[in-house]
Amino acid sequence: MPFLKTTAPLLSLSVLATLLSGASLVSADDLKMTTIASGLDNPCGIAIQPDTGHLFVTCNKSVLRIDPKAPGKTHEEIVGFPTDVYGKGPKYNISGLGASFLDSNTLVVGGGGLPDGKEIVRFYEVGSTPGQPKKADDMKFKSGPIPPGKDSVRGEGNFYGVVPIGTTLFISCNGDDTKGWVSTIALQGGKPGKLTPTIATKVVTGVDAPTPVAKSPEGELAVGQLGEITVPHDSLYTTYDPASHKLTKKVKIGLHDITGLAFSKSGKIYALDFAWLKPEDGGLFTIKVDGDSAKSTQLQKILHPTAMAFAADGSLYITALGQPADSGSGMKGSVIKIEGLD
Amino acid sequence: MRTMKARMRSKTVAGMAVVAGAFLLVLSVANGQGTSGQSQAAPGAFQLEAPKGLDPVPVPDDNVMTHPKVELGKRLFFDPRLSLDNSTSCASCHDPKTGWSDGQPVSDGVKGKTGTRNAPTVMNAAYNYFQFWDGRSPSLEDQAMHPILNPVEMAMPSMDEVVAKLKKVPGYQEEFGKVFPDGITATNLQKAIAAFERTILSGNAPYDHFEAGDKSALSAAALRGKDLFFGKANCAACHSGPSFTDGGFHNTGVGMDRDNPDVGRETVTHLLGDRGSFKTPTLRDIARTAPYMHDGSLATLEDVINLYDKGGIINDQLDEEMFPLNLTAEEKKDLITFLKEGLASDNYPYVEVPTLPQ
Structure with missing residues (x-):
């Protein structure tokens, strides 16, 4: 029968494609995991310097520089950050949170150590090699704060995520929980403008706490809504048009508390789940979005992961708090390198 | 097609x-495999329509809604024979006349015993991630057996004894047989009660009409109150979403100034951060469910607003969302107007007491 003769091989291919499409091409067995640094004091953010590949990790009171070629060694790049306490038990001392490079020598750090309404975004000039530690207040520029007012009941703080898209810096904020602001800073001639509440993500999505932000392969702003730490499986993956700030995608991903979001060179979506209520569920996941739904697959269990970034060679670097002390400075944090992702 | x-x-x-x-x-x-496991073509299929403003009701795949099941669940819900001395039904504490709560700070059980927490409303419980103030139950089905077995509530010694009691009622033999192939079992009893509870929904309120485009649906005072709710009064930090609850747990400080306070969610999670935290309740039809808070200690909505205005009761685990609001007297009034008028369902889910099987 002519129909079957022509369609049989096509059907075979389509069946094969169907089988493959839902399967992850990477499994946990394919990955190589290495601890690059340990004994860190609550690492919450990570940025990779474009030219050198050095890791800049925001910790309690400081920003550390780590050369991945010299694992185990850390250098205090910036010191003396103010400290705040996050959580009600367990509790974590935190300072800088989200981090990103604008260019090889300009590091942006979202603050977490000052009260809501006083928090700022800090811009630092950093060199290609380690030098004398810089003081936290020795900033090239700063932007903010967003004080209490009509946009934000008690002002903004806890700037968990920082990402530049074009000439705009997007910062996730966790001050006013009725809005869930992603704020913006316009960059002009290398200088930052005013920190401005821009996207009310909670109003738009119905879920709390914008946390990780990233630039998607399509050039959109990707935001992970963490949700309530006391509610399981409520995190969202969302995207916005960076120019109009309109929501373009909102899907439930089944994670408890998304804290990291990154895209590999091949365009795959990777996410971290802090899993506050059930730490054994936490770790590194892939997210496959299909229309209005998504499937998350755990690749690696990691205890309390906080942020991640892909290096130019495709390696993924992840910060993790580890097991906290009863309160304060855990000194159990680490930076983990994962190879083998696509 | x-x-x-x-x-x-x-x-x-x-x-x-x-x-x-x-x-x-x-x-x-x-074959009757609709979304959420709901039977769409099977005999007696119950089309559960969510009122305006609410999301589709989640229904577990292993407890599809049918009319006979819902009716059976209703009879069980109102039947005091599920208690040790035949005095107390689910409806004794979850009374449709009092907002599906009971109008008391804490509830009375069999033999005059009293509980320690306010009876939560059944309205929109279908949407809860967790049941009870401390979230110890993961589903309506599971929750149904707890009060039956609680010695200060319905005080039955075991579910086996509940089943044995029901088996002595020919009417229940017949009704269970119509719904469940295996007749009267504890699991089937819980499923039936849960199915009935899923139908107790509050939505379709002036707030929903306003959001749908009817700008005359809210009075001027309620509209000012709405703006405060989602703004200065910070209510929407926790009372968010279609049912006006984030489903999470928060410490407002209520009760934390007492000796040996009820630590709420901490008893379940054993996390210090959950000490004194209780589940955010729905605010739908909130005017009907006084008194308020997990211990029923606040008699009126005015008392509630005053608590939040002062920033709650300070304790080591006080939620960061609790801080002094500095509301004016007029703002407090408008906020309460929004709560009372704006969230009152046009179709309050009132249910008459059914005839019980004999």
């Missing part, structure tokens, strides 16, 4: 895929 004749003409692989998909869909509907 493509016709059979159109299907026979299709020759492309893509066309065949559409045909195959459509054929499978027809099969699945005929």
Whole structure:
């Protein structure tokens, strides 16, 4: 029968494609995991310097520089950050949170150590090699704060995520929980403008706490809504048009508390789940979005992961708090390198 | 939908895929496999429509809604024979006349015993991630047995004894037999009660009409109150979403100034951060469910607003969302107007006490 003769091989291919499409091409067995640094004091953010590949990790009171070629060694790049306490038990001392490079020598750090309404975004000039530690207040520029007012009941703080898209810096904020602001800073001639509440993500999505932000392969702003730490499986993956700030995608991903979001060179979506209520569920996941739904697959269990970034060679670097002390400075944090992702 | 004749003409692989998909869909509907496991074609299928403003009601795949099941669940809900001395039913503490709560700070059980927490409303409990103030139950089905076995509530020694009691009632033998192939069991009793509770929904309120475009649906005072709710008064930090609850747990400080306070969620999670935290309740039809808070210690909405205005009761685990609001007297009034008028359902889910099986 002519129909079957022509369609049989096509059907075979389509069946094969169907089988493959839902399967992850990477499994946990394919990955190589290495601890690059340990004994860190609550690492919450990570940025990779474009030219050198050095890791800049925001910790309690400081920003550390780590050369991945010299694992185990850390250098205090910036010191003396103010400290705040996050959580009600367990509790974590935190300072800088989200981090990103604008260019090889300009590091942006979202603050977490000052009260809501006083928090700022800090811009630092950093060199290609380690030098004398810089003081936290020795900033090239700063932007903010967003004080209490009509946009934000008690002002903004806890700037968990920082990402530049074009000439705009997007910062996730966790001050006013009725809005869930992603704020913006316009960059002009290398200088930052005013920190401005821009996207009310909670109003738009119905879920709390914008946390990780990233630039998607399509050039959109990707935001992970963490949700309530006391509610399981409520995190969202969302995207916005960076120019109009309109929501373009909102899907439930089944994670408890998304804290990291990154895209590999091949365009795959990777996410971290802090899993506050059930730490054994936490770790590194892939997210496959299909229309209005998504499937998350755990690749690696990691205890309390906080942020991640892909290096130019495709390696993924992840910060993790580890097991906290009863309160304060855990000194159990680490930076983990994962190879083998696509 | 493509016709059979159109299907026979299709020759492309893509066309065949559409045909195959459509054929499978027809099969699945005929077999009664709708979304959320809901039977759409099976006899007695219960089409659970969410009121305006609410999301589709989540229904577990292993407890589909049918009319006979819901009716059975209703009778069980109102039946005091599920208690040790035949005095107390679910409805004793979850009374449709008092907002599906009981109008008391804490509830009375069999033999005059009293509980320690305010009876939560059943309204919109279908949407809760967790049941009870401390979230110790993961589902309506599971929750149903707890009060029955609680010595200060309905005080039955075991579910086996509940089943034995029901088996002595010919009317229940018959009704269970119509719904469940295996008749009267503890699991089936819980499923029936849960199915009934899923129908107790509050939505379709002036707030929903306003959000849908009817700008006259809220009075000027309620509209000012709405703006405060989502703004200066910070209510929406926790009372968010269609049911006006984030489903999470928060410490407002209520009760934390007492000796040996009720630590709420901490008893379940054993996390210090959950000490004194209780589940955010729905605010739908909130005017009907006084008194308020997990211990019923606040008699009126005015008392509640005053608590939040002062920033709650300070304790080591006080939620960061609790801080002095500095509301004016007029703002407090407008906020309460929004709560009372704006969230009052046009179709309050009132249910008459049914005739009980004999």
